[in-house]
Amino acid sequence: MPAIRYYDLRHVTGQVTHIDIDNGVVESAGTSFFNKAVLRVLTATGWGILQIDNYFPGKRKFDDLLAEASRLANITEERVTLGDAAGGVLPIPPMREDPRDVDIEEKSSLLAGIEAAAVDPAVTNRRANYIERIERIHFSDSSGIEYSYELCRSGFNVLAVASRNGNVQMGYEREHSIHGFNLRHQEDLGRKAAGVAVALLDAKPVKGGKMRAVLDPELAGVFAHEAVGHASEGDLVAEGSSVLKGKIGTKIGNEILTIVDDPGLHEFGFDPVDAEGVGVRRTEIIRRGIINEFLHSRESLAKVGNGVAGHARAMPGEPPLVRMSNTFIEAGDSTEQEIFEECNNGIFLKGSRGGQVDPGRGIFQFNAEYGYLVKNGECTTMVRDVSLSGEILTILHGIVLLGDDRRMSQGYCGKGGQSVPVSDGAPHVLLLDAVVGGSGVD
Amino acid sequence: MRWWVAVAWIDEVIREAEKTVDEVEVYSVEGRSVSAELKQKKINLATISEDVGIGIRTIRQGRIGSSSTNNPADWKACLKAAIASGELATPHQWGGLPDPRPLPGAPLAFDPSMHVEPSVARDFLARMLSAAEEHEADITGGSAGLSTATVTLANSRGIRYTDKRSGISLSLEAIHNQSTGYEFDHSSFVDEVDPETVGERASFFACESAGGNDIPTGNYDVVLSPLAYAELLGGVFIPALNGRSVHAGRSRLAESLGREIMGPGIDMYDDPLLLHASGSVRWDAEGTETRRIDFVKDGILKNFAYDLKTAYRYGKQSTGNAVRGNFGVLPSIGHHNFVVGGKRDAIGDEPVVYVHNVVGAHTANPMSGEFSVEISNSFHANGESFETPIRSAMLSGNVFEMHKEVVGMSKKTRTIGSMIVPSIKLRDQQIIGW
Numbered sequence: 108m109p110a111i112r113y114y115d116l117r118h119v120t121g122q123v124t125h126i127d128i129d130n131g132v133v134e135s136a137g138t139s140f141f142n143k144a145v146l147r148v149l150t151a152t153g154w155g156i157l158q159i160d161n162y163f164p165g166k167r168k169f170d171d172l173l174a175e176a177s178r179l180a181n182i183t184e185e186r187v188t189l190g191d192a193a194g195g196v197l198p199i200p201p202m203r204e205d206p207r208d209v210d211i212e213e214k215s216s217l218l219a220g221i222e223a224a225a226v227d228p229a230v231t232n233r234r235a236n237y238i239e240r241i242e243r244i245h246f247s248d249s250s251g252i253e254y255s256y257e258l259c260r261s262g263f264n265v266l267a268v269a270s271r272n273g274n275v276q277m278g279y280e281r282e283h284s285i286h287g288f289n290l291r292h293q294e295d296l297g298r299k300a301a302g303v304a305v306a307l308l309d310a311k312p313v314k315g316g317k318m319r320a321v322l323d324p325e326l327a328g329v330f331a332h333e334a335v336g337h338a339s340e341g342d343l344v345a346e347g348s349s350v351l352k353g354k355i356g357t358k359i360g361n362e363i364l365t366i367v368d369d370p371g372l373h374e375f376g377f378d379p380v381d382a383e384g385v386g387v388r389r390t391e392i393i394r395r396g397i398i399n400e401f402l403h404s405r406e407s408l409a410k411v412g413n414g415v416a417g418h419a420r421a422m423p424g425e426p427p428l429v430r431m432s433n434t435f436i437e438a439g440d441s442t443e444q445e446i447f448e449e450c451n452n453g454i455f456l457k458g459s460r461g462g463q464v465d466p467g468r469g470i471f472q473f474n475a476e477y478g479y480l481v482k483n484g485e486c487t488t489m490v491r492d493v494s495l496s497g498e499i500l501t502i503l504h505g506i507v508l509l510g511d512d513r514r515m516s517q518g519y520c521g522k523g524g525q526s527v528p529v530s531d532g533a534p535h536v537l538l539l540d541a542v543v544g545g546s547g548v549d
Numbered sequence: 550m551r552w553w554v555a556v557a558w559i560d561e562v563i564r565e566a567e568k569t570v571d572e573v574e575v576y577s578v579e580g581r582s583v584s585a586e587l588k589q590k591k592i593n594l595a596t597i598s599e600d601v602g603i604g605i606r607t608i609r610q611g612r613i614g615s616s617s618t619n620n621p622a623d624w625k626a627c628l629k630a631a632i633a634s635g636e637l638a639t640p641h642q643w644g645g646l647p648d649p650r651p652l653p654g655a656p657l658a659f660d661p662s663m664h665v666e667p668s669v670a671r672d673f674l675a676r677m678l679s680a681a682e683e684h685e686a687d688i689t690g691g692s693a694g695l696s697t698a699t700v701t702l703a704n705s706r707g708i709r710y711t712d713k714r715s716g717i718s719l720s721l722e723a724i725h726n727q728s729t730g731y732e733f734d735h736s737s738f739v740d741e742v743d744p745e746t747v748g749e750r751a752s753f754f755a756c757e758s759a760g761g762n763d764i765p766t767g768n769y770d771v772v773l774s775p776l777a778y779a780e781l782l783g784g785v786f787i788p789a790l791n792g793r794s795v796h797a798g799r800s801r802l803a804e805s806l807g808r809e810i811m812g813p814g815i816d817m818y819d820d821p822l823l824l825h826a827s828g829s830v831r832w833d834a835e836g837t838e839t840r841r842i843d844f845v846k847d848g849i850l851k852n853f854a855y856d857l858k859t860a861y862r863y864g865k866q867s868t869g870n871a872v873r874g875n876f877g878v879l880p881s882i883g884h885h886n887f888v889v890g891g892k893r894d895a896i897g898d899e900p901v902v903y904v905h906n907v908v909g910a911h912t913a914n915p916m917s918g919e920f921s922v923e924i925s926n927s928f929h930a931n932g933e934s935f936e937t938p939i940r941s942a943m944l945s946g947n948v949f950e951m952h953k954e955v956v957g958m959s960k961k962t963r964t965i966g967s968m969i970v971p972s973i974k975l976r977d978q979q980i981i982g983w
Contacts, residue, residue, distance in 0.1 A: 123877075126637075129797060137634020139617040139877055140627065154594035160601045161619040179595040182585060182671040187593065215637055231798030268799050268916060275801045275916040312919060315945055315981035316766065346588055346689040347724055426596065463909040465925060467689065467722075467729040470941055472923040474912030492914050494921035496943050498983075544921025544943035544981050 109150035109180045113189060114173060115248035115383060118144040118162055119423035124206075126215050126237040128222045136215055143424025148176035153183025156426050190408030192416035195386035196254045197371055197379040202287030206239045206261045209288055214239075217290040218263060224297030225267040225278075229305045232268040235297070237261070237290065238283075242423065252384040260285055260375065260528055262517065265297050269304035276310075276491065278303030279458075279476065283517040283528070285377050307477055310489040313545030319453030319481075320495065320541035321446055324514040326459050326475050328531030330538075331436045332520070333462040333471040334499050335366050339392045339400075340429040340522075341407030341414060343466050350469035350499050354398045355413045360503030365437040366393040368402055370417065374530040375517035376432035382421040387432075390415055393503070404429045422525045431520060436533035439509025446508050446537045448484040454543060455479045455486050456493055459516070469499040472544075494544040505541065510534035556711075559703045562605065562624050566705070569632055570609040572646050573705045576834065577603045577621065578876045580698030585670040587691040587721075590678055595667045600698070602876035605631040611640035613858065617877040644861045646704045647836040657822065657829035658737040659713040665695045673744050677721045680748030686723035686730060686755035694718045695739070708836045715739075716827065719747050723755040728938075730754030730926065731906070735964070737827040754905060754926045761927075761938035764982045770901045770956075771944065771978040772933065777924075778973050779965035780910035782889070785918050785948040787968075790844050791882045792855040796863050801918060801949055802850060810850045811952035814892035817845040819854070819870065821885035828885040828967040832869075835880050839869040847891070856882045889970045893958040896932045896974050903930035904944060918948040921981075933959070933972065943981040951975055 119141075126136040144162035148155045155176040206214070214237055222235035239261035247253040262283025269276050278300035282289055322330060343349040370378040370387035378387055383405055391399050401407075401414035407429055408416045419427035447455070455478050462473025474494045479486035515532035559575045566573035580600040585592050604617040605627050614635025618627040673693040681688055697715045702708060719742055720733035732751040734742045773781070794800040802810065821839035823829050833839050835857050843851050855863075856871035859882060872883035905926035913920035924944050928935040957974035 132641075133637055133639040135613065135615060135634070135879055136637040137614060137616055138630050139615075140619070140623070140630075141877070142619045153592060156594055156596040158596060158598035158600075160599060161621075175597070179583075179597060179667055182595050182667045183592045185588060185591040185593045211637060234797075234799075270798060273801065273804065275799075277914070277916045315921065315943060315979070317983075342588075347687055348689040348722065348729075350727060426594070460912045460914070461909075462912060463923075465729055465908055467724045468727060468925065470908060470923055470925070472909035472912070472921075472943070474909065474921070492917065492919035492921065494909065494912060494943065494945075496908075496923040496941070496983075498941070542943065542981065542983050544945050546919055546921065546945040546947060546979060548979075 108174050109152065109177050111148050111150060111173060111177050113149040113249050114147060115246065116144060116146045117382060117421065118245045119242050121240065121242040124211065124239040126218050128219055129234045130232055133215060136211060141423060145424050145426055146172055146176050147426060148173055148180065149187060150177050150180035151186060153180050153185045153187055155179030158424050160424065187406055188409040189405040190416055192385040192405055194252050194384055195380065196256060197387065199256055199258060199379055200286065200373045202259065204288040206259060206288040214290060221263065221265050221293050221297040224294035225265055225301040227301045227305050229269045229271060229308060230267050230301050231270040235263060235265045237263045246384055248384055254380055254384065256379055258285065262289055265300045267300040267304040269308050271308050274308055276304050276307035281517065283375050285373065285375060303477065306489060307491050310477060310491040312547035313454065313490040313493045313543060314547040315544045317540050318543055319450045320538045320543065321450050321453065321455045321481065322536045322538060323457045324512065324533050324535060325516040326456050327436060327533030327536040328516055329459040329462050329473050331366050331533055332431060332434050332531045333464045333473050334497065334502060335392055336368060336431045336434045337464045338466040338499050339402050341401045341403035341411050342429040344401055345407050345410040348467040350466065351398060357398050358396050359398050359500065360393060360396040360506055362396045363439050363509050364393055364396050364503060364506055365391060367391050367437060368431050368434045370432035372433040374433040374515050376529040378420060378432055381417045381419045382427035383419045385417040385419065387417040388415050402429055402431065420527050422527060425525050428523050428525060430522060430527055431529055433515065433530045435513060435515065435531065436509065436536065438511050438513040438534040441508045441510050443510055443512065443535050446510055446535050447481060449508055450481050450537055451484055453481045455481050470496065471499065472496040492545060496542050496544060505539040506536055507539055508537040556701050558621065558624065562628060563703060563705050566607055566628055570607040572608040574606040574646055575603060575703045576873060576876055577701040578698055580696060581665055582694060582696030583665050583667050583670055584692055584694035585667060585674055587674060587688065590688050592671060592674060603627065604876040606879065607631045607635050608643055609635055611643040612636065612638045613641065614638060615879050641858060642861045646706050647708060648706050649708045650838050652831045652838060656713045657831065658827050660715045660738040663695060663697055663715040663717065663739050665697055669695055673719055676744035677719060677748035680745040681721060681723060681752040683749050684752040684756040686725040686752035689722045689724050691721040702836050704836060710832050710836060712830060717742050719744055721747050721751040723752040725755040726759040728755050728759035730758065735827065738825055741825065757935060758926045758938045761940035764939045764942050764980060766982045767980060768977045769980050770899065771975045772896055772901045772903045772930065773973050773975065774905045775963035775965055775970045775972055777904045777907050779968045779970050780907050781913065781920060781948050782970065783968060784911050785913050785915050787884065787887060788915055790854055792853040792865065793859045793882055795853050799916065801916060805850045808850055809848045811845065811848045812955050813848040815845060815848050815952065815955060816891040818843045818888050818890065819884040819886060820888055821869065823886050826886040826969065830885055834871040834873040837867045837869040837871065839885060842868045842870065854882050854884065856880055884967060887968045891958065893960050893971050896957050896959050896972055898932040898934065901930055901932065901974065902939065902980060903928045903933065903935060907944065913948060920948060921945040941983050945979045945981060
């Protein structure tokens, strides 16, 4: 059996409560339970990992589990070094109202109110979902670090679909939080979803090309996530899968631009400690236009340097990966009006349907929910189905104005088959020479 | 039967549930998988995963409840949660869970020779790496995984079905001068994956795509590889065939039954009984016997997909299209092996833009079908014969309209997840150059 240099065990138990309301009908509602653990063992030649469903301490001898994991390392062939990193667990922010104190009938009734608010003669379908996920995490490692905490994330989505003569459009709003129950007094978001869906029936597809673009805080946050965040993940840098490899100290954007990932921020991507027991810290990926630090796990820190560990995250029962948490562009000092005036003629893009990046190639794409053509600094015609694509190493020079109004939006980010809660944010941003994709014609 | 002894506790769940509810269904999964991952050319980690879980669904006076747990021994709490959840659900028209049928027992997607061992994964990685050396790209990562699982479905009408499944999946990533290549393969049968092709193609695409030129904005004839096509098909078109979406007003195809929605010569169907296809299964996630469902025949929309709940609600028949992503989620409408067929002769050798992959397909509008995606590993080509690489560009269009512009499909198909699709050639597509 290969000798064990290090091990850690992350055991997560919890429950998920969901409610799904579709056109006024409670399709399903209820609670499910999970219990998952991951044991990582590091030998002289690499990692052996056991992923165990239904883990109970003592059910099998821990030494036997260690032995089984270390035998896996018989096939591994890389000497892995772990960088030094300080531990420490941040306090969990108190919830304004614990969802567990609200019975599911009341949750269902409140969600139904949000869904019903999306009513409109042109709306053919309304759907609202509530999700509440409580995780109890216990971590211990061979160096004696041990911690436990419990975190509850909850929130809702509301979708409205409007339809006219075969033209089908949708409006989608969501709000998720670590600060407790958030279903009360949210009918406005139902109305907003319906309003957007109905308005989009008359929106035009945009004609693609290069143009000036104003991004709203939600979309600019996704931009930071896709265009910069992924490429700064230390595991990708170490593998040679990031165009930012070897670029520390390189000027990549204007001096106004600072992009940060901060797992300690009390937003949806909050982690009080990372998934390998490392204390979390604000990391300035880009500081005043210059590539400054990468996001790291202990392993990628040792391989690459230039940054801090504390960015390892994992789904229950899965091995940790280097991930973003709360990623944002720091606010600037321009007003929204100044940004639109400077844009003059271009496009204003709002909301996000997500994005994707090929960090090795340095190319990303992301999609707005809708937008408006900007003429003489004013929003005019509504447009739909607009995408942006760009090159990581050049596009940031195009960010020339930043608003003073940063806001964060919640979502989930996928990598390596794992999906973790994140938030992205930014102020309003003016981007020159944006490559805009759309199927419109003159 | 011997296998049933291992899950005899399920009978206990059913007896207990029947004291309170009209019907009950138990879905249980137990599996084991191993995987090995490369960091560049070296195996950095090896994993064994032991998966277990049960999902319980109860029905009382049309109210459907559900719950799940990783701990089968804790089924009493799970059953209680399922019954409680049913009390919250709006009652539906419900005609009962399926009765048992004398289905053949032999699994369709299980390879008894699949050895779920780390050394097997290691050997596949070595074969991919060796084949990748044909081109001078650097390997950045890769993985090989093997799995087997036993799925059991039981209900209070007497169904006691079990199925064994197996799987192998391979992938390799490469880079050459800021040009990336990715290739993968998967199958239920260990001898049916091709690690040499995965390795060679990953490094080929990285090398061959390097040094690409810009393309002027304009309209071009385009060939989408099976991979690029499947990305757009899976996220937008297939969900629009979901009977639930159709009746709920979330499908653009809702009013199109019986109409021509794409060029003649194109068929789309779900074939759950295809030999050696990884989605093949004789009964769906609710125990309904599966059969081939023709969604599109010669360009005409013929059918939508239904599960029991949606069928009962709208006066239809289940098409055997209930699937479960995992034990923890309720059955929903999906497909088993979605095949694009029809007149597949050839792509021809005329000048086209060949698109091997796209970035951002999941951002397409699932209602309207509009999309604008970044193309990757794209070439000026004559048919499927590559000439010069294209650096970057966006492809814009509409997944529904695009099917009216199909002018050719390749003879050869490829399995991408649960889709079996050819390359397709499209006339006059909009490309936005950088």
